[in-house]
Amino acid sequence: MKKVFLLIVLLFSVTFSWSQRNQIIAYIDMEYILENVPEYLEAQNTLDAKVAKWRKKLDEQARHIEVLKSDLANEKAILTKDLIDEKEEEIALKQEELRRLESLYFGPKGDLFLVRKQLVKPIQDQVYNAIQGIAKRKKYDFVFDKSSDLVMLFSNKKYDISDLVLSTIDRTRLIDEKKEKQNEKKAAPNKELTAKQKEVLDNRKDAKEKKIADNEAKKKAIQERREELAKKREEKRRLLREKKEAARKKKEQEKNNKEDKNNN
Template identity: 50%
Template structure:
């Protein structure tokens, strides 16, 4: 009877543990500053606001310079002025200083024009961000999504939990849809689905990064080949033109300008040869860089796999020790029960 009761308790503990693991909390975060800086309309409006703020600063500096000039003039003429005139000028200077300070507070104070206009500028984008965050949270079953740039202190946040790029895609999606055809919309949706899958899978993110690096290396090689080919074509055309000019000069009994130029400077063939050698050198450098990057990625993966393997072995060893300890405790309890 006692053994059956113990078995039931253990079964309930196992069931509760598995349910808790199944219903794990899903957390993400956004970086509002990063999102704002990547919204074109906000960036343009922010640039205009910064220009306006710079103009306000210049106005304040101009006022301060005028006040300093009045102070210097008063200091130079003070010995020649009556007390009444001195008091009058000092009063004027104090009034201008007070006026300048008020203007500075009006523009750059806590509740000044700059702060208010920044808030007004960011509010429409923030509303869109909040809506996009709610949509993403509901669609992907997030329990919490935090703002990294707010007062919330985040001592560490793994990049895989960052949904800022997803929010940016949601915000810009509506503007794009208005300008696309049905076929383009289908292509855009497929691209978005692929990007979303990459965002949610760290392995896919790493793979996508490697593919992009390989593509960049291939594009560089193709560009170098294109430059080399263009250099060869140009050299051929220059040689052809030089021969044609030489034949014409021979017919007319004169020396062509092309031949003169060729005798005074390096030939077009040599120039083309140098260009081709430079292109080959760049191509070789790109290949070397690609090999180094691949080796680096291989080493990083190898290191990560080794760390993961060691971690798994440690976890297994800890689990084994825990099982042995539990078996020992169960055995002791059973012996105590038998003795009793």
């Protein structure tokens, strides 16, 4: 209701302005435009695939944690306090790792934010620049977005400039491709990298390899910690079994001795 009220106020303002001078208004359908920009669809598909992959990994880890919790609840009655503490520590480590991954993927500065900025934002900027250019060239006073939160009670198709925006984007793309080809021809004799460029590329490569190595080291440390915990648990279980077996044998021996004494 509030949106409708704001639109009515806006329409009255525009109508009043028309009494002063002629106003030129147009509108676009942003959803329609983006759906017809191949680069946007490709970028959105890439982004969706990455999000699905990240969510699958998080779901797998979350299910694994729930299995560990369930196993601990079922075995708690037969475990020593030390074994229970170790299992709870392992679960806490995995929960911390899960939270770290969630922040890495979907945090304020996470991979989703960075990938969207890298893939989608340049295309949205391209659409926005096309709209700005058309509005200035045709001297529009207002350009509304039909697919936005602003409710349009009526829209005349003749004021829809969505297709004009798309054709402007296509024309800009052709111009950019032509410039790129011309630049490639000009740069053809200078394909050899300078020493400084090679140094920059080598530094980037070294930094990337170092980051990969650091991540592998962290994974290895976590894996070694898990294996260490598993060995400790197995050793304590073995000692517990041996203790129970010794107690059983002792009890059986005492029973046999008692029977022999009674027989004598």
